Amino acid sequence: MSMEVDAPVSLANGTQFPQSSATYMRKTIPFSKSLLTSPRILCCECGAAIDGALAVGALCNDCVRLTIDISGGIQREATLHICRDCERWLQPPSHWISAAPESRELLALCLRKLRGLPKVRIIDANFVWTEPHSRRVKVKITIQQEALQGTILQQTFEVEYIVAYHQCPDCAKSFTANTWRAVVQVRQKVPHKRTFLYLEQLILKHAAHKDTINIKEAKDGIDFFYSQRNHAEKFVDFLTSVAPVRTKKSQELISTDVHTSSKSYKFSFSVELIPICKDDLVCLPVKLAKQIGNIAPLTLCYRVGTAINLLDPNTLQTADVSTPLYWRSPFTSLADVQELVEFIVMDIEPTGVQKGKFFLAEATVARASDLGANEMTYFARTHLGGILHPGDSVMGYHITRTNFNNPQFEALEQNSTFASTIPDVILVKKYYARKRKNKSRNWRLKRMNKDEGEMLPRKQDQDRIERDYEMFLRDVEEDTELRQTVALYKAQQRKKEKDEMEGLEMASKAETEETGEDDVPKIEMDELLEDFEDLDVEDDGT
Numbered sequence: 001m002s003m004e005v006d007a008p009v010s011l012a013n014g015t016q017f018p019q020s021s022a023t024y025m026r027k028t029i030p031f032s033k034s035l036l037t038s039p040r041i042l043c044c045e046c047g048a049a050i051d052g053a054l055a056v057g058a059l060c061n062d063c064v065r066l067t068i069d070i071s072g073g074i075q076r077e078a079t080l081h082i083c084r085d086c087e088r089w090l091q092p093p094s095h096w097i098s099a100a101p102e103s104r105e106l107l108a109l110c111l112r113k114l115r116g117l118p119k120v121r122i123i124d125a126n127f128v129w130t131e132p133h134s135r136r137v138k139v140k141i142t143i144q145q146e147a148l149q150g151t152i153l154q155q156t157f158e159v160e161y162i163v164a165y166h167q168c169p170d171c172a173k174s175f176t177a178n179t180w181r182a183v184v185q186v187r188q189k190v191p192h193k194r195t196f197l198y199l200e201q202l203i204l205k206h207a208a209h210k211d212t213i214n215i216k217e218a219k220d221g222i223d224f225f226y227s228q229r230n231h232a233e234k235f236v237d238f239l240t241s242v243a244p245v246r247t248k249k250s251q252e253l254i255s256t257d258v259h260t261s262s263k264s265y266k267f268s269f270s271v272e273l274i275p276i277c278k279d280d281l282v283c284l285p286v287k288l289a290k291q292i293g294n295i296a297p298l299t300l301c302y303r304v305g306t307a308i309n310l311l312d313p314n315t316l317q318t319a320d321v322s323t324p325l326y327w328r329s330p331f332t333s334l335a336d337v338q339e340l341v342e343f344i345v346m347d348i349e350p351t352g353v354q355k356g357k358f359f360l361a362e363a364t365v366a367r368a369s370d371l372g373a374n375e376m377t378y379f380a381r382t383h384l385g386g387i388l389h390p391g392d393s394v395m396g397y398h399i400t401r402t403n404f405n406n407p408q409f410e411a412l413e414q415n416s417t418f419a420s421t422i423p424d425v426i427l428v429k430k431y432y433a434r435k436r437k438n439k440s441r442n443w444r445l446k447r448m449n450k451d452e453g454e455m456l457p458r459k460q461d462q463d464r465i466e467r468d469y470e471m472f473l474r475d476v477e478e479d480t481e482l483r484q485t486v487a488l489y490k491a492q493q494r495k496k497e498k499d500e501m502e503g504l505e506m507a508s509k510a511e512t513e514e515t516g517e518d519d520v521p522k523i524e525m526d527e528l529l530e531d532f533e534d535l536d537v538e539d540d541g542t
Contacts, residue, residue: 070145070153073116078159080113080137081166088168096168102127110139110161120145128158137161173227174213180225181266182232186239187221188273191338193465195277195304196222197472199243201486204446208238216451229267236269244274244306244323274326276301276308278475279340279428280333281397283408284310284321286415288329292319297412298422300383301333303481313426314381316355334406337471340395342368342431346377350385361385365425368393382427393431400424429478432520441473443528444491477521490528 040049045063059067081090088096089109099105107125111117120143128138142156173179188195203209209224211231216223226232239245248270256263276282280301289297295317299310308321343365353360361384366377380396388394399422404410412418476483 064147064151065153068147068153069155070120070147071143071155071157073119074143074157074159075115076157076159078110078113078161080110080161080163082163083168083171084165085171085174086168090166090168096170106137107139110137110159111141113161114159117141117143123154135163137163170213170227180213180227182226182229182269183267184224184226184232184235184239184269184271185218185221186224186271186273187218189220189275190277191336192277192471193468194337194472194475195273197469198482198486199239199273200448201445202242203238204448205485205487206238208235209448211235214451215448222450232267232269236271239271242306244304244308244326246272246323246327248272274304274308274323276304276333277336278302278304279337281335281426281428282308282310282331283334283404283406283412285329285331285408286411286418288321288325288331289319292321292325293317295319296421297408297418298334298426300426300428311358311383313383314421314423316353316358316360316383318355331408332406334404334409335397335402337428339397339402340428341398343378343394343396343425343427344368344371345388345390345392345394347390348382348385348388354386357386358383359385361388363388363427365394365396365427367398378425380423380425380427384427384430387430388427393433394427395429395431396425396427398425432474432478434474434520442491442525443488443523445473445476445486446489477523483523483527488523488528490525490530 040051041058042048043050043060043063044058045067046060048060048062050058050060082088083090083096086096088098089106091097091109091112097105097109099109107127111122111125122141123144124140124142126140128140130136130138137160139159139161140156141159142154144152144154147153186196186199209215211226211228211234212224213227214225216225224232224235226235236247240247250268250270251265252268254264254266278301282299282301284292284295284297284299286297289295295310296312296314299312299319301308302311303309307323308326310319310321311317344367346364346366348361348363350359350361361382363380363382363385364377365380366375370376378400382388382394384394412422476486476488
């Protein structure tokens with residue numbers, strides 16, 4: 001069947017119009033979606049049929065992903081520098097940051113190292129596991145970018161980082177002599193190291209020594225060296241907040257530049273602790289005793305914090321001597337713990353007066369060395385009424401048998417009001433029978449790494465240091481308030497050492513039962529912390 005071009009075309013409703021009259025068709029018949037079809041073209045790469053109206057560059061979606069690489073300008077390998085000593089990472093150009101493995105901080109550092117990454121949009125980034133000893137870090141990154149007009153591509157790729165060792169300037173200074181910029185010299189003029197042992201535990205608990213480049217022991221104290229002045233000032237502020245101290249600052253000019261008028265200084269901070277420690281016998285000036293609450297001049301120091309806490313064992317009255325008040329009228333202790341004498345409680349009767357943890361009692365005691373030699377006893381009022389029983393041993397100061405070279409005590413003896421109130425004996429703390437050195441403790445304390453200097457301590461000095469440390473450990477066991485301010489860790493023992501010490505432990509238990517060490521205060525396991533630095537995995541060859 002043939003049809004003329006200009007022949008009329010009949011429609012369903014009977015309307016006829018010439019086939020070539022397109023203008024008439026647009027006016028009389030509305031378009032419908034069924035009459036319009038998208039043009040189809042072939043992909044120039046693979047020949048697949050694609051929509052010609054939506055395809056850009058005559059490529060199908062698969063060919064676009066295969067031929068266009070949006071990550072072409074991003075490097076696939078980079079280098080990360082870490083300091084072997086302080087384990088900090090180098091953030092170019094010269095900043096060092098602390099970041100744990102596979103942390104957000106380390107991931108941000110890895111992304112900053114890549115050139116070309118800011119030109120694309122990052123959708124996701126995470127670490128890929130690698131062997132810890134391989135010194136490789138792999139990161140899987142997902143990015144998006146507009147490849148062609150109206151076409152957005154998403155691509156995932158991996159970047160490998162090589163971990164290289166590089167010593168940071170702070171660690172380099174710590175291994176070089178005379179590179180410090182500030183030093184904090186902590187001193188206390190006392191014959192023992194108990195205060196410094198307690199101060200060491202406070203520093204370790206709060207990590208106040210993390211910025212030091214060296215810690216060196218000196219006569220009557222410790223020196224802390226810093227590479228920056230603000231680190232030393234921060235440490236001085238910490239000491240002021242935990243101990244009664246007095247500080248002085250000095251500076252020394254090292255060099256100056258006449259062209260730029262810039263100068264370089266070394267700063268020294270002198271920190272002096274009050275020479276009074278816990279359990280010391282203190283004789284206050286009469287004027288100061290009336291000023292802080294009319295307390296008896298002869299007192300015991302039962303705690304040292306930011307102030308000196310004093311106790312009158314005859315009345316349980318307490319008073320505090322603040323740091324500024326002490327330095328306006330300084331005084332020294334009348335006797336320290338090295339002059340304590342052991343007494344035996346013959347009889348004790350509580351009076352019913354209580355103040356906090358102190359219980360007032362009247363006790364009759366005798367010197368342990370006098371038992372069997374004479375029958376001399378002493379009467380004393382004590383604050384230990386809650387823990388003392390007849391037959392217990394107690395440590396105290398024997399005042400009548402001791403000569404004191406102290407101006408405050410001489411003034412007290414000449415005072416008509418207080419001369420008659422001086423007791424014969426002042427009891428300080430209960431004494432527990434122990435072995436000389438207890439090696440079977442289930443807890444331990446951390447210690448700071450200190451430089452002992454050019455000369456090692458002599459044997460007698462080493463014995464004194466061990467004796468002071470053992471005394472401090474006993475104070476930690478006996479004083480509950482003291483334990484709350486320090487960090488106690490579980491004692492880690494290897495299996496080999498446990499097997500070797502089994503026989504010794506059995507003998508120690510038998511000796512404990514014989515010597516009556518059951519009354520010795522023990523530290524419960526729930527008060528101890530786990531030290532994760534000591535946890536390691538041993539290869540037994542199985």
